[in-house]
Amino acid sequence: MEKTVHHEGMKIHLIKTDKYKTNTIVLKMKAPINKDDATYRALLPYVLQSGTNTYPDYTEIRTFLENLYGCTLFVDLQKKGEYHIISITMEVANEKFLQDKKPLLNEALGLLADILLNPKIENHAFNEQIVAKEKRTLKQRIQAVYDDKMRYANLRLIQEMCKNEPYFVPVNGFLEDVDPITGEKLYAYYRRALNEDEIDLYIVGDFNEQETLSFCKEKFQLASRKAREIQKDQERINIKENVVIEKQEVAQGKLNIGFRTNITYGDDDYFALQVFNGLFGGFPHSKLFLNVRERESLAYYAASRLESHKGLLLVMTGIESKNFDKTVKIIKEEFSAMQNGEFTEAEIEQTKAVIQNQMLETLDTSRGLVEVLYHNVISGKTVTEEEWMEKIKQVSRDDILQVGKKIHLDTIYFLSGMEA
Amino acid sequence: MEQIYHSQLQEELYYEKLANGLDVYILPKKGFNKTYATFTTKYGSIDNHFVPLGENEYKIVPDGIAHFLEHKMFEKKDGDVFQLFSKQGASANAFTSFTRTAYLFSSTSNVEKNLNTLLDFVQEPYFTEQTVEKEKGIIGQEIQMYNDNPEWRLYFGTIENMYHNHPVKIDIAGTIGSISKITKDLLYECYYTFYHPSNMLLFVVGPVDPLKIMNLVKDNQAKKTFNAHKEIKRKFEAEPEPVWEKEKIIKMNVQTPKLMVGIKGNILHQKGNQMLKSELSAQLLLDLLFGKSSRNYRELYDEGLIDDTFSYDYTQEQNFGFALIGGDTRDPDLLEKKLKQILLKARTGENLDAEDLERVKKNRIGRFLRALNSPEYIANQFTRYAFHEMDLFNVVPMLEEITFTDVITMAAKLIAEERLTACKVLPKS
Numbered sequence: 001m002e003k004t005v006h007h008e009g010m011k012i013h014l015i016k017t018d019k020y021k022t023n024t025i026v027l028k029m030k031a032p033i034n035k036d037d038a039t040y041r042a043l044l045p046y047v048l049q050s051g052t053n054t055y056p057d058y059t060e061i062r063t064f065l066e067n068l069y070g071c072t073l074f075v076d077l078q079k080k081g082e083y084h085i086i087s088i089t090m091e092v093a094n095e096k097f098l099q100d101k102k103p104l105l106n107e108a109l110g111l112l113a114d115i116l117l118n119p120k121i122e123n124h125a126f127n128e129q130i131v132a133k134e135k136r137t138l139k140q141r142i143q144a145v146y147d148d149k150m151r152y153a154n155l156r157l158i159q160e161m162c163k164n165e166p167y168f169v170p171v172n173g174f175l176e177d178v179d180p181i182t183g184e185k186l187y188a189y190y191r192r193a194l195n196e197d198e199i200d201l202y203i204v205g206d207f208n209e210q211e212t213l214s215f216c217k218e219k220f221q222l223a224s225r226k227a228r229e230i231q232k233d234q235e236r237i238n239i240k241e242n243v244v245i246e247k248q249e250v251a252q253g254k255l256n257i258g259f260r261t262n263i264t265y266g267d268d269d270y271f272a273l274q275v276f277n278g279l280f281g282g283f284p285h286s287k288l289f290l291n292v293r294e295r296e297s298l299a300y301y302a303a304s305r306l307e308s309h310k311g312l313l314l315v316m317t318g319i320e321s322k323n324f325d326k327t328v329k330i331i332k333e334e335f336s337a338m339q340n341g342e343f344t345e346a347e348i349e350q351t352k353a354v355i356q357n358q359m360l361e362t363l364d365t366s367r368g369l370v371e372v373l374y375h376n377v378i379s380g381k382t383v384t385e386e387e388w389m390e391k392i393k394q395v396s397r398d399d400i401l402q403v404g405k406k407i408h409l410d411t412i413y414f415l416s417g418m419e420a
Numbered sequence: 421m422e423q424i425y426h427s428q429l430q431e432e433l434y435y436e437k438l439a440n441g442l443d444v445y446i447l448p449k450k451g452f453n454k455t456y457a458t459f460t461t462k463y464g465s466i467d468n469h470f471v472p473l474g475e476n477e478y479k480i481v482p483d484g485i486a487h488f489l490e491h492k493m494f495e496k497k498d499g500d501v502f503q504l505f506s507k508q509g510a511s512a513n514a515f516t517s518f519t520r521t522a523y524l525f526s527s528t529s530n531v532e533k534n535l536n537t538l539l540d541f542v543q544e545p546y547f548t549e550q551t552v553e554k555e556k557g558i559i560g561q562e563i564q565m566y567n568d569n570p571e572w573r574l575y576f577g578t579i580e581n582m583y584h585n586h587p588v589k590i591d592i593a594g595t596i597g598s599i600s601k602i603t604k605d606l607l608y609e610c611y612y613t614f615y616h617p618s619n620m621l622l623f624v625v626g627p628v629d630p631l632k633i634m635n636l637v638k639d640n641q642a643k644k645t646f647n648a649h650k651e652i653k654r655k656f657e658a659e660p661e662p663v664w665e666k667e668k669i670i671k672m673n674v675q676t677p678k679l680m681v682g683i684k685g686n687i688l689h690q691k692g693n694q695m696l697k698s699e700l701s702a703q704l705l706l707d708l709l710f711g712k713s714s715r716n717y718r719e720l721y722d723e724g725l726i727d728d729t730f731s732y733d734y735t736q737e738q739n740f741g742f743a744l745i746g747g748d749t750r751d752p753d754l755l756e757k758k759l760k761q762i763l764l765k766a767r768t769g770e771n772l773d774a775e776d777l778e779r780v781k782k783n784r785i786g787r788f789l790r791a792l793n794s795p796e797y798i799a800n801q802f803t804r805y806a807f808h809e810m811d812l813f814n815v816v817p818m819l820e821e822i823t824f825t826d827v828i829t830m831a832a833k834l835i836a837e838e839r840l841t842a843c844k845v846l847p848k849s
Contacts, residue, residue: 059713072790137728140676140729300565
């Protein structure tokens with residue numbers, strides 16, 4: 001169902017479906033993450049969406065969008081492995097459900113092209129007022145992590161665990177790097193990103209493929225480039241586990257534990273890793289939920305998830321600070337139980353069914369679908385939906401045991417209350 | 421079975437009220453993998469003062485019991501219902517709001533089996549003293565998690581400011597102290613009072629055959645016996661119009677101050693189209709005042725008083741309602757002053773412009789279409805609307821009908837100095 005067209009400087013992916021009442025547009029820009037560029041990158045899309053030569057300020061862009069039947073436009077940043085991804089997402093009503101039949105998709109695509117290629121520039125610099133406002137908001141965004149203790153604990157775990165790797169760089173960049181940015185420097189970075197990033201454009205919905213494609217080709221004219229790829233991580237085995245305890249005034253302690261899986265998306269044993277994670281902590285039938293929460297009443301949430309492109313398995317739970325030792329002990333016991341194969345065939349089948357269900361549900365949303373397809377761009381491997389389903393089905397007990405041998409506990413981070 | 425076709429939206433809805441009083445709605449969605457079903461009772465955290473089934477006297481139950489009951493429904497004699505759902509390839513969940521408790525699953529296979537499981541587990545309570553005690557630790561940690569969450573504290577702080585007596589001011593999960601008083605007998609009492617089929621609604625949305633699903637539900641229900649339906653008697657203390665407190669400051673371990681301004685709602689006891697019109701008119705009013713294309717938004721953003729956490733909303737229920745406006749800010753006092761000024765000016769309509777209304781209406785219509793991509797939104801919102809005799813699929817025609825006069829009238833009615841309040845979360849140091 002995905003049709004990919006290589007256009008000069010970018011790939012255009014068209015996914016035609018009549019499931020939705022809207023059409024979704026996602027533009028992604030990918031580059032290796034590094035400390036020097038990260039803050040520029042975190043600022044750039046917010047400045048781009050604040051003014052173009054056609055719509056010179058934020059209010060005019062927003063007025064245009066509201067008139068376009070509440071077309072959404074939002075930008076965000078992601079870390080996918082050691083890549084730093086800028087996304088610009090738009091969702092626009094399909095006029096077939098409106099009284100007013102004026103076509104809306106091209107209008108939205110036109111604005112996207114304007115935002116990306118025709119920003120408000122004066123003398124080789126972004127407008128200084130816009131830059132100043134967005135710098136202020138970026139600082140607030142960076143600081144906001146501190147107020148959300150769950151996100152904060154996750155960020156701190158990654159900082160401690162990956163301190164000597166590019167992955168350490170936070171998705172919104174560094175507070176101290178915001179002030180020195182000027183409209184001129186940001187413009188220079190923009191030119192570089194526009195010429196060097198790997199760019200993918202996804203369009204999902206019910207539209208005329210030929211017309212939309214030729215419209216995109218006309219609107220998005222970019223220089224050709226070769227994508228910058230990162231080296232795959234070496235296998236990492238931490239001999240001694242790293243324990244970091246930080247104290248703050250919190251009602252609930254946040255315990256986050258990082259494991260290295262040494263397996264990333266696209267590897268042969270990635271599917272067995274998915275099943276391993278599902279049995280261990282991915283679901284309400286998993287070992288962590290059943291033991292930390294249901295058996296011991298220690299927590300409300302106790303789960304694990306994969307950072308698929310970096311090869312991490314991250315455990316997170318919120319507990320009373322005095323229960324730190326007890327909880328760590330249980331999580332370690334459950335991890336050993338996984339490595340020792342203490343799970344039944346029935347549990348394996350149950351976990352596979354839930355993983356497959358989760359994937360199908362993700363594919364039901366246009367943005368979920370784009371995220372799944374984008375895994376192929378990040379990993380450089382193509383896994384179709386059918387292959388994905390089939391490979392999960394084929395995972396055997398032995399595959400899960402082999403995966404278990406490759407996973408090592410690396411860092412335990414605990415945000416403790418003051419009382420403990 | 422009734423069939424209701426909405427031609428503009430190209431959606432076909434099926435409905436039947438069963439003999440035991442249960443309302444069943446089915447919305448087929450072609451092309452989707454997932455089926456999503458919610459089974460909801462009109463019973464939430466505010467229903468804490470009522471006549472228990474089979475008794476004559478009003479009784480007050482501990483804070484947080486509706487939510488506690490929701491947790492305990494998942495535990496059965498032969499194990500946990502989460503397990504059963506996941507064996508059937510489904511994921512299950514539940515939530516408790518001020519006025520509703522909903523149980524739900526989503527699955528891409530075994531839909532019929534999962535639907536029977538959903539109906540059965542909600543209609544077969546099983547509580548023991550031991551499992552009730554065990555849950556207190558888990559919910560205690562859920563409460564602590566929210567205690568550390570500044571957005572939640574700000575939200576509840578604002579609502580708490582508004583009400584003198586109304587139980588909406590009580591945290592949905594209760595407190596560690598209040599849940600310690602919950603027993604299995606109290607849970608059964610609440611259960612039998614509020615979980616009668618005539619107080620509930622089932623919504624199924626997904627790639628389903630409506631007739632098959634309706635027959636399954638009927639068969640399932642026909643096998644069970646329920647007490648005769650009796651009207652539920654709930655009691656609410658009289659509530660004065662003005663807010664209880666004008667100001668509150670909560671000091672927390674945060675770096676960025678947060679402000680919320682609330683308007684205590686005074687449009688109560690409505691239902692059907694009248695209520696739909698009020699709710700949408702108030703939302704359009706807030707769009708005009710604070711939407712991203714508004715002059716106010718721009719000025720506040722340019723002055724650095726708001727950032728992308730800024731948001732606003734209006735909700736109306738039977739005997740309470742409120743508008744909430746706010747977010748992170750460097751200067752909560754100044755932002756409070758400015759938001760209140762904007763609101764009070766709107767009361768006389770002087771900062772509202774008829775020309776802007778068409779645009780914000782278009783915006784709302786597009787937003788609604790987008791929301792219809794989501795089975796979760798459809799099931800949950802439809803249920804909420806139906807409990808108030810409103811029709812979700814009437815939102816677009818109603819939006820088209822609302823005039824500038826309606827919005828001006830709403831502003832004059834809804835906004836008043838004595839019903840404004842502010843809550844701030846400030847850094848400790």
